[in-house]
Amino acid sequence: MYIEEIRTLTNLPTETLVEIVELGIVEPDGQNLDSWTFSDIMLLRIIRAARISRDLEINYAGVALALSLIDELELLKMENKSLRRLIDRHMCSGSN
């Protein structure tokens, strides 16, 4: 998807989309604005960023920070879950 389609789907002005890209919230392929291409997942992330900004009344720099912390948290939770499963497995088979 090019920026025009993203604009239509999100109702966000170009300058907000540029800000979102410049803050690294999404990283489209392409060198300049007209050649930027966005994936489906980037679209979802932009929609999510816009909702957070609007509902929690925070600017996009704050949203970028929040999203990167959430990403990290999700990763750690997944890692934690898988390590816990591994420990449980060892504890169970060790006690048999």
Place this chain on the structure above:
Amino acid sequence: MEFKDYYKILNVDADATDVAIKVAYRKLARKFHPDVSDHKDAEERFKEATEAYEVLKNKEKRAEYDELRQYGASADGFQVPPGWQNANPFGRGEQHHYEGDFSDFFNSIFGNSHAHSNSKTQRNRQRGQDIETDLPVFLEDTLGKESKTIEYNIPRLRPDGQTEYQKKTLKVQIPGGVTDGARVRLKNQGGQGLDNCPNGDLYLRIRLVPHPLFDVEGHNLVISLPILPWECVLGIKVEVPTLTGKIQLTVPPNSANGLRMRVAGHGLLGPNGRGDLFVQLNVVMPASTDDKAKQHWQALADMSDGLPQPRWSTN
């Protein structure tokens, strides 16, 4: 209809200042916003808090609500008093850009025109709503082009302005190699668009169902192989399950506990073909040790006298 105590929802006193109400709302919004929270009731709690804030932040609406609050909840639930008319219909004063729908309780007091009261929301409303839903996927299903039938609710706007939810069933093909937490977009399968506008999209959030035998590490799988001490020392040929069948594995003599043996190409599907399966040795003790066995262990222990002890080695 259930009476909603907006003060209780925001966890503030009935005489709370505007600032206290704002602070309480913001705290709850940060905690329960569906985009930042994984609380199971996040969406409902956020909606509730937003509805409460919508009323309590506005002097006129708050005064109206306070008046109604005197009636409160009875055993039969809350009824709007006969002849009640809201003095401050929505559409006046500051608006919060909330896209969702408020409760019947809210609508019965303040009307349900809030969703269409500003042009920004109206524009958003024309294109159908995007919907996100979890899709539990078994590890085995990620190897090929498996199909799965999913059921989800899509919002529809009734002619009276109220939103109703309709069940929709869809057969989706699981893309090979999907990972936990990945999202898949299904174009136009979300909420219905208005005035010939396109439907919203459906986003599926892949949730890999924990497997009873395998753990996932990226595109590799790990299986724990319970092994007896003498099997570790002497080596053993053993049958190991894989996602698609079984393989024969040789554990070499003198293998240490925790050793990982790689079985190439038996992991999950990744960008460069299938990952590997790691079989990790997990030494377990026999369930019981009788006197005869103890004597054998003792003989082994006696033989090991003079051998270097690995305990607490710092190297």
